[in-house]
Amino acid sequence: MITEAELLAHAVRNNADWCAAMCRAHGLTGTFGPRAWTSPRRAPLYYPDAVTLTEDATAADLLPGIDRTAPGASVKDSHARLDLTAEGFRLLFEAQWIHRPAPVSPLPAEGWRPVRTADDLAAWALAWSGGDADEAALFRPALLADPTTTIVAGHAADGRILGGAVLTESAGVTGISNLFTTDGVPASYAWTGALAHAAPGLPVVGYESGEDLDAALAAGFGTLGPLRVWLAR
Structure with missing residues (x-):
């Protein structure tokens, strides 16, 4: 172990x-x-x-x-x-x-799917940045071709993006970063969607602070140490 x-x-x-x-x-x-x-x-x-x-x-x-x-x-x-x-x-x-055990068989999260196109990434990035175009420009289409990176988004029935995250599969773990929600949606929504896309069999890791750390602990994570x-x- x-x-x-x-x-x-x-x-x-x-x-x-x-x-x-x-x-x-x-x-x-x-x-x-x-x-x-x-x-x-x-x-x-x-x-x-x-x-x-x-x-x-x-x-x-x-x-x-x-x-x-x-x-x-x-x-x-x-x-x-x-x-x-x-x-x-x-x-x-x-x-x-933070860390939590490897998912055995993640359940699908309704409305969640990977971001596949440059247009979808641009919409994801604007939602992540709260509408700030300069900050949204951080996420470039080249990320979609990176074999270790999966960007996921959760959608309302009308197509609005309600949350998202970046998953990095490397070093024998899945890292979750850039987790966010919009329109007052609770952080638990984003954790559920992100974990649904984590690779079965790999521990899930990341780092958080403040209220974001509280939300991660509520989602079943434990702490590993400070940075x-x-x-x-």
Whole structure:
């Protein structure tokens, strides 16, 4: 049976794989090293320029590989072990890695289906961003061709998007990220839809904080440990 330490390592790598996929969709190529993933060019909005992969990662594994010529570079400290204040960073937020057992046979969720076309992705992204076109542009059609990425959406009877999520299948787990709902729909709706599309037999992981963490725990997740995100001044 997989230990929590092993599951945390898989969750960390899975999330780094998703960050790398997002960068590739924007024409950026990151590098996986033994202790960290780094992007030599500034990563897309909301995505880190570096991710620690192991508990013993240090600033020296991260900072030389990212662009610090202007403020705004960010680092995901996956094990909450670093203090980057002396390097000119401030703590942006803290969160908890989450996990739940592998689905045995996910039940279909009514109205939920994968996003397959560029037009459907554009509609999904606008719903995710609350109608902000600049933020919606983060999700580019190249993501639809990524073999590890599945974007799913839940629809009302009239076709409106009520929720969505991104599923990343890698490192022996399914990672869930960018989970959202619209029109006051409870988060449980999105968790139900996302879990219905998770691969049978693979543990499900992700990270959340605040009320989003509460919703994940209510959906049957447990915690694996803390992470931090640092932002360069």
